[in-house]
Amino acid sequence: MIKRDLYYERIPTKSLREDVRFLGNSLGNVIKEQEGKSFYNLVEKIRKLSKANKIQKKSYKKISSEIKSINPKNTYKLARAFNHFMNFINLAESIDASRQLNQYENKRDGKNQKNIFIEEIFEKLFKNKKINNNKIYSFAKNLNIGIVLTAHPTEVKRRTLIQKYHKITEILEDRELFKDHSSKIKSLNKKIHDEFTIIWNTDDLKEKYG
Numbered sequence: 074m075i076k077r078d079l080y081y082e083r084i085p086t087k088s089l090r091e092d093v094r095f096l097g098n099s100l101g102n103v104i105k106e107q108e109g110k111s112f113y114n115l116v117e118k119i120r121k122l123s124k125a126n127k128i129q130k131k132s133y134k135k136i137s138s139e140i141k142s143i144n145p146k147n148t149y150k151l152a153r154a155f156n157h158f159m160n161f162i163n164l165a166e167s168i169d170a171s172r173q174l175n176q177y178e179n180k181r182d183g184k185n186q187k188n189i190f191i192e193e194i195f196e197k198l199f200k201n202k203k204i205n206n207n208k209i210y211s212f213a214k215n216l217n218i219g220i221v222l223t224a225h226p227t228e229v230k231r232r233t234l235i236q237k238y239h240k241i242t243e244i245l246e247d248r249e250l251f252k253d254h255s256s257k258i259k260s261l262n263k264k265i266h267d268e269f270t271i272i273w274n275t276d277d278l279k280e281k282y283g
Contacts, residue, residue: 088169093165095262096158099262100161100269102266103270103273104116104273107273112147115151116154119139119155122136157269161241164242164245168245168246231276231278244261244264247261
């Protein structure tokens with residue numbers, strides 16, 4: 074019996090789940106090569122505890138206790154590992170969004186095609202003669218909409234890392250394009266590994282001198 078991974082099952086699309094697994098495994102291999110198996114095992118332990126916490130909130134205490142026992146140097150490296158992983162997930166989500174949009178555009182003539190743009194959703198609502206316009210207005214008037222302001226994610230990233238993220242995005246796009254060509258995929262996977270290695274050995278913030 075195959076054990077279900079509830080964490081990855083929550084990721085909305087199969088292609089995105091595959092990309093996240095691939096990026097996570099690639100990063101893990103680089104960490105193992107660069108920092109040794111002991112630190113890699115530590116990252117995996119915290120990762121698994123974090124996943125368990127998604128299902129069982131009591132696992133938070135285990136994570137907190139484990140992190141408190143780690144020395145400052147490894148705590149810093151651990152934070153870097155998860156920070157990079159989250160950045161890579163963001164890249165994968167961008168690729169998946171483009172993938173979904175392309176699929177949507179290619180199937181626009183389908184009868185049961187779902188609307189993904191809010192403008193199209195409201196346009197369809199107003200064209201639906203079975204729904205009174207006043208009812209739509211009344212419902213929209215009672216919506217609770219909040220504005221969220223966030224810092225731009227590139228503000229504290231080095232130009233070197235931003236360039237690397239762009240390169241990784243290009244490689245991921247090529248993996249999608251050549252997904253049926255195993256030899257090409259192998260070459261692209263090697264490129265991802267090399268880019269991850271450079272990123273891991275690059276300081277996250279540029280030091281100022283003088």
